[in-house]
Amino acid sequence: MNVRPYEYLVAIADRGSLSGAAQALGISQPTLSSFLAGTERQLGHTLFERSGKTMIPTEAGQIYLTACRGIISTKRQTYQAISSLNRQSRETFTVGVTAYRGIQVFSQIFSEFYQRYPDIQVLLQEGYMDTMREGVNNGSLTLALGTLPEEDMDLYKTSTQSRDNLLLVVPSYHPLAARGRDSGGVYPAIDIRLFADTPFVIWGNGTTNRILIDSMLQRIGFAPTVIYENNNALLIDSMLQKNVGVGFLPSSFCLPGQDRVYFSLNPPLRSITVVFCRKDLELTEAQRYFMYLIVRRQLISNALGATYYNDFSKELIREFEGE
Numbered sequence: 001m002n003v004r005p006y007e008y009l010v011a012i013a014d015r016g017s018l019s020g021a022a023q024a025l026g027i028s029q030p031t032l033s034s035f036l037a038g039t040e041r042q043l044g045h046t047l048f049e050r051s052g053k054t055m056i057p058t059e060a061g062q063i064y065l066t067a068c069r070g071i072i073s074t075k076r077q078t079y080q081a082i083s084s085l086n087r088q089s090r091e092t093f094t095v096g097v098t099a100y101r102g103i104q105v106f107s108q109i110f111s112e113f114y115q116r117y118p119d120i121q122v123l124l125q126e127g128y129m130d131t132m133r134e135g136v137n138n139g140s141l142t143l144a145l146g147t148l149p150e151e152d153m154d155l156y157k158t159s160t161q162s163r164d165n166l167l168l169v170v171p172s173y174h175p176l177a178a179r180g181r182d183s184g185g186v187y188p189a190i191d192i193r194l195f196a197d198t199p200f201v202i203w204g205n206g207t208t209n210r211i212l213i214d215s216m217l218q219r220i221g222f223a224p225t226v227i228y229e230n231n232n233a234l235l236i237d238s239m240l241q242k243n244v245g246v247g248f249l250p251s252s253f254c255l256p257g258q259d260r261v262y263f264s265l266n267p268p269l270r271s272i273t274v275v276f277c278r279k280d281l282e283l284t285e286a287q288r289y290f291m292y293l294i295v296r297r298q299l300i301s302n303a304l305g306a307t308y309y310n311d312f313s314k315e316l317i318r319e320f321e322g323e
Helices: 005-013 019-024 030-042 057-084 102-118 129-138 150-155 175-179 206-219 235-240 285-301 311-321
Strands: 049-051 053-058 091-097 119-124 141-149 155-169 199-203 225-230 247-250 260-263 268-278
Touching: 005 019, 005 053, 005 057, 005 235, 019 030, 019 225, 049 268, 053 057, 057 102, 057 119, 057 235, 091 247, 091 285, 102 119, 102 141, 102 285, 119 311, 129 141, 129 206, 141 150, 141 175, 141 206, 141 285, 150 268, 155 206, 155 285, 155 311, 175 260, 199 206, 206 247, 206 268, 225 235, 268 285, 285 311
Parallel strands: 091 119, 091 141, 199 225, 199 247
Antiparallel strands: 049 053, 141 268, 155 247, 155 260, 155 268
């Protein structure tokens, strides 16, 4: 897992300057400055601003740095656990995760998994949903943690965590905002073609949400004006909170009191957060336990949307909670 780019950004935040960070990292200041400019250009957002001689993270920078620190911490914990093995691993399997949510979940369950199976090596591979599905299909990934469209659930063996609808997020100043509501759980539907003159913030290619959105747009023959694309839910949420346009967010992000309103889509765009693998794969006990820990975490935290679990999830719960 290459975390060097994340370490660059954390070093800038910790040292408060490019020169101090470059010295700590053992690279030249022009190299670090070029890296920062390229990263900000790719994200479409400034990560640091100057206050005198000190570089201070912007709001977007703080969000991104939180994710960076989590990724670095996950790598450190994982490598420490693997390096502490006193005997050769009798089993190795690879888990695909998304860069933000997937890594968070992995870091929260790995310690408990390792306590039970200290001699089993779990390899982590970051990616977006299109590459993770390809990895599961060709066998390079044993398991993957992410989201699937509801209609694709039968293609895989899955342990289900939560389901979530995409909502259209509209700033309260927009002329059509009067038709929406900012809370209540049930939101009025709207034809998004009414927003033909409004800029859109949209999910990046390779994400399940983008697949769902593109399918809808193609079906209704609408091509929105896109001003910002990103695969990070927190950055999309941050951009929409700044009222730069309208866009799509999972309902779990659509909280009241944010000076914006929400609309449902008809038919709904629904994704399901799952751990999944090939249907024909016979899972080992350790792999089933790994899936069980993620199911249990969701049932406890209820953090990613409306929780429910399918028959396979129930089997995992019976197997490991009945011990």
